[in-house]
Amino acid sequence: MDNYKLLKINQSIKSHRIKFLGLWLLSVLNKRYIAIHMDPVLACNLRCKMCYFTDDEFVRKTMKGMFKQEDLEPIANAAFKNALKLQIGCGAEPTLFKHNVQLIELAKQHGIPYISMVTNGNLLNDEDVAAFANAGLNEIIMSLHGVYKESYEDLMDKGNYEKFHAVLKAITEQKKHTPNLRLRINYTFNKDNFYELADFFKVYGDYAIDIIQLRPIDKIGETTYNDFSLKSIENDYPEVLKTMKQGAAERNIMLLSPESVIRNEEESLKVKTSNDSSFIKPFTYFYISPKYSWKDDYDWRTETLGQWQKRTGWNMQLLRNAFRSRKSLEDVNRNMLNYSVDIN
Ligand SMILES: C[S@@+](CC[C@H](N)C(=O)[O-])C[C@H]1O[C@@H](n2cnc3c(N)ncnc32)[C@H](O)[C@@H]1O
Numbered sequence: 528m529d530n531y532k533l534l535k536i537n538q539s540i541k542s543h544r545i546k547f548l549g550l551w552l553l554s555v556l557n558k559r560y561i562a563i564h565m566d567p568v569l570a571c572n573l574r575c576k577m578c579y580f581t582d583d584e585f586v587r588k589t590m591k592g593m594f595k596q597e598d599l600e601p602i603a604n605a606a607f608k609n610a611l612k613l614q615i616g617c618g619a620e621p622t623l624f625k626h627n628v629q630l631i632e633l634a635k636q637h638g639i640p641y642i643s644m645v646t647n648g649n650l651l652n653d654e655d656v657a658a659f660a661n662a663g664l665n666e667i668i669m670s671l672h673g674v675y676k677e678s679y680e681d682l683m684d685k686g687n688y689e690k691f692h693a694v695l696k697a698i699t700e701q702k703k704h705t706p707n708l709r710l711r712i713n714y715t716f717n718k719d720n721f722y723e724l725a726d727f728f729k730v731y732g733d734y735a736i737d738i739i740q741l742r743p744i745d746k747i748g749e750t751t752y753n754d755f756s757l758k759s760i761e762n763d764y765p766e767v768l769k770t771m772k773q774g775a776a777e778r779n780i781m782l783l784s785p786e787s788v789i790r791n792e793e794e795s796l797k798v799k800t801s802n803d804s805s806f807i808k809p810f811t812y813f814y815i816s817p818k819y820s821w822k823d824d825y826d827w828r829t830e831t832l833g834q835w836q837k838r839t840g841w842n843m844q845l846l847r848n849a850f851r852s853r854k855s856l857e858d859v860n861r862n863m864l865n866y867s868v869d870i871n
């Protein structure tokens with residue numbers, strides 16, 4: 528089933544008890560219920576000013592490592608059977624990894640229904656796009672931090688605006704041959720690149736975009752750009768959103784965006800979306816990188832996910848959660864997911 532439909536279904540089920548009973552059943556039957564978010568390499572070619580890649584010390588200490596080609600098969604054997612989705616790229620740049628075609632092929636062979644890649648796109652060429660699509664990639668998410676060249680190259684330091692457009696053109700062409708490939712744009716906005724969105728479709732209207740996500744800036748680390756306040760654009764947000772909604776509707780584009788950017792900045796810099804309430808996320812979000820995978824006591828080299836579930840009494844925990852209060856589940860949520868960038 529389509530990944531976005533699944534997200535919608537998940538959001539429409541309000542009862543965490545029903546969600547956990549469903550998860551428990553899928554897990555007991557050894558079916559698909561996890562979303563794998565994979566960083567095949569912990570490095571990036573850009574230094575976007577809103578991203579922790581501008582924190583030299585963090586990069587030196589944390590952003591190291593790359594999977595070997597021979598790691599891919601054991602990883603696939605360990606976890607792909609249970610995956611509803613594979614997200615290639617999460618907190619770093621996946622196109623620095625040279626074996627993405629093989630990774631996509633493996634995901635396909637193991638029947639993962641939705642395979643997506645999130646990238647700055649700057650290292651891709653027409654051949655890469657064709658190879659990914661032919662291997663079975665369902666979605667390329669191209670990250671964008673400025674509508675115009677000036678803002679793009681300022682906020683996405685080391686990025687090349689013309690290259691970005693060339694890749695959008697290549698994807699648009701490729702989609703004619705492999706219509707299953709979707710193009711999504713992730714536009715991360717702050718108070719300085721927000722108003723440009725009014726011209727988004729003047730600049731990008733001819734590309735075959737399927738989905739646009741508007742992402743309010745979030746504090747994801749110590750970053751060069753560090754004005755996280757959206758107070759000054761709060762009142763103008765609905766008008767710009769309306770323009771985006773109109774442009775998207777005219778082109779049959781799915782727009783993912785918060786309805787408002789009003790947030791209590793004393794309490795949290797995260798804009799609340801309906802996704803925030805997802806209690807099941809810590810139980811379905813499978814992060815894997817050369818440094819970490821899934822849970823502290825899990826190693827894909829020695830155990831499949833199914834074996835780990837048996838060893839740790841995982842199914843019982845899922846069942847118990849169906850009978851726990853929301854409050855106690857919120858505490859679990861707070862302690863998790865601080866390792867990653869949430870793409871959805
Ligand atoms: C950290 S990047 C890693 C993947 C890849 N390098 C890319 O940029 O697409 C994941 C997503 O986070 C977005 N992002 C970067 N800085 C952000 C911030 N401060 N707040 C919210 N999203 C951010 C990026 O634009 C991208 O869509």
Ligand code: SF4
Pocket residue numbers: 571572573574575578579580618619620646647670
């Ligand atoms: S947002 Fe993506 S492309 Fe930009 S620096 Fe961070 S990891 Fe690299």
